[in-house]
Amino acid sequence: MLQPESEPSQSDDAARAGWLYYVAGMTQDQIARELGVSRQRAQRLVSRAMAEGLVHVRIEHPIAACLELEQALVESFGLLRARVAPGLGAGADAVRAIAPAAAQELERFLAMTDPLVIALGTGRALRGMVDAMAALDAPHHRLVSMIGNIAPDGSASFFDVIMRIADKVRAPHYPMPMPVIASSRAEFEAFTALGPIRQVRHLAERADVIFVGVGQMGDDAPLLADGFITRAELTALQRRGAVGEIAGWVFDSEGTYLESPDDTRLGGVRVVPGLARPAIGVAAGASKVGAIRAALKAGILNGIVTDEMTARAILSRA
Numbered sequence: 225m226l227q228p229e230s231e232p233s234q235s236d237d238a239a240r241a242g243w244l245y246y247v248a249g250m251t252q253d254q255i256a257r258e259l260g261v262s263r264q265r266a267q268r269l270v271s272r273a274m275a276e277g278l279v280h281v282r283i284e285h286p287i288a289a290c291l292e293l294e295q296a297l298v299e300s301f302g303l304l305r306a307r308v309a310p311g312l313g314a315g316a317d318a319v320r321a322i323a324p325a326a327a328q329e330l331e332r333f334l335a336m337t338d339p340l341v342i343a344l345g346t347g348r349a350l351r352g353m354v355d356a357m358a359a360l361d362a363p364h365h366r367l368v369s370m371i372g373n374i375a376p377d378g379s380a381s382f383f384d385v386i387m388r389i390a391d392k393v394r395a396p397h398y399p400m401p402m403p404v405i406a407s408s409r410a411e412f413e414a415f416t417a418l419g420p421i422r423q424v425r426h427l428a429e430r431a432d433v434i435f436v437g438v439g440q441m442g443d444d445a446p447l448l449a450d451g452f453i454t455r456a457e458l459t460a461l462q463r464r465g466a467v468g469e470i471a472g473w474v475f476d477s478e479g480t481y482l483e484s485p486d487d488t489r490l491g492g493v494r495v496v497p498g499l500a501r502p503a504i505g506v507a508a509g510a511s512k513v514g515a516i517r518a519a520l521k522a523g524i525l526n527g528i529v530t531d532e533m534t535a536r537a538i539l540s541r542a
Contacts, residue, residue, distance in 0.1 A: 235278065241266060242273025277355040293535040297528060300539060301520040304502055304527050305329075311532040318508035321531040323352035326435075326506040329529055333433050333502075334362040334393055340432040343493070345370045345471050346383045347437030347446060349506045353529075354389045362393040368427045369400040370436060371471045372491030376403070376451050383450075398424045404452050404472055406489040415491070428493040436495065436525075438507035440515045441466040441474060468515025470495055470505070470524060477514060479522020497523040508534040517541055 237259065244250045244258060256266040272278075290308040297306040309325040312318070330353060333340060342365055344350060373384040390397035402421055406412035415421055439446040441461060447453045447469060453461075465476035471492030474482045485494060495503050504527035507516050517538045519525045530538075 238269045238272040239278045241269035245270045307529040308535045319352040322508045323356040326353035326529040327356035339364045341366045343370045343428045343431035343434045345436030349437045350385045368398040372402040372404045374403045402491045412489045434503040439469040440511045479518040513537040
C-alpha cells in the first residue's frame with residue numbers, strides 16, 4: 225500500500241518561494257498565486273529563504289568601480305588580496321553586502337587540494353560569511369577557532385562560527401573551549417595549561433589562512449554589547465586610544481596592540497602583524513572604518529573583504 229506523501233515543511237515552502245523569486249523571476253503576487261498563499265505570506269517566505277541561507281545570491285560579473293577600489297587598497301596597504309562588494313546603500317546592513325564575497329573568498333581556499341589549517345574568528349560578519357557559503361566536501365582541511373567560545377555567563381558565544389562551518393564543509397574542527405576574556409590571570413593560566421587547549425591554540429597560531437572580523441571600540445563596541453567588558457573598562461580603553469579589536473585583542477589608530485601577551489587574560493590567539501600567510505579581515509560599515517584602516521596599516525591584516533562605501537572611506541584617510 226502506498227504511503228501518503230508527507231506535508232511540505234515551512235522550509236520547503238520558503239525554498240520554493242525563494243527559487244520562484246530569485247531564479248524564476250516571479251513577483252511576490254505571482255508567487256502568492258503559485259503557492260496559493262497571501263501576498264504577505266509569500267513575502268515572508270522569500271525573506272525566510274534568504275535568512276536561513278536556503279538561497280544564495282551572488283554577482284559574478286566584476287564591477288569596474290569595485291575592481292579599482294580593490295587595486296587601490298592592495299597598493300595603498302601592500303595587501304595580498306582585497307575584495308570589494310557593491311554597497312547596498314545608506315542605512316543597509318553592510319554584512320548582507322559583504323557576506324557573499326567573503327563566502328567566495330573562503331570557498332577559494334577550501335577548494336585547494338593541498339591540506340590547509342584555516343583559523344576563524346567570530347562575529348556577525350563571519351557568521352554572515354558562513355551562512356552565505358555553499359555546502360561542499362573539504363575533509364582534508366582543518367578548521368580552528370582563533371578565540372574562546374565561552375561567554376561571561378558560561379554559555380557558548382552566540383557568534384561562534386566553527387561548528388556552523390564544519391557542518392557545511394564536513395571538515396575536522398577544533399573549537400577553543402575557554403572564556404573570551406578570563407576573569408583573572410590565574411583563571412587564564414589554568415585554562416591555557418590544559419593539554420587540549422594548548423593544542424588548539426598552537427594549531428591556530430600556525431594556521432595557513434586566517435579569517436577574522438574587525439570590531440570597533442566606540443560606544444557600540446561588540447566587546448561591550450556581548451558583555452565581555454564593562455562600560456568602565458571600555459572607557460579606560462578608549463582613553464588609551466583604542467579604535468578596534470581582532471579576536472579580542474584591542475589596538476590603537478596605528479594598529480599597536482594595547483596589551484602584552486605576558487599579562488593578558490584574553491583567550492583569543494593574537495594575529496601577529498606582518499604575517500606572510502593570508503590574514504583576511506571581513507568587515508564593513510562606517511563605524512568600523514578607523515579599526516579596519518589601523519589593522520591594514522599595521523599589517524595585522526594583509527587581506528580585506530569589505531564594501532564600496534567602506535573602501536572609499538578607508539582610502540580617503542590613507
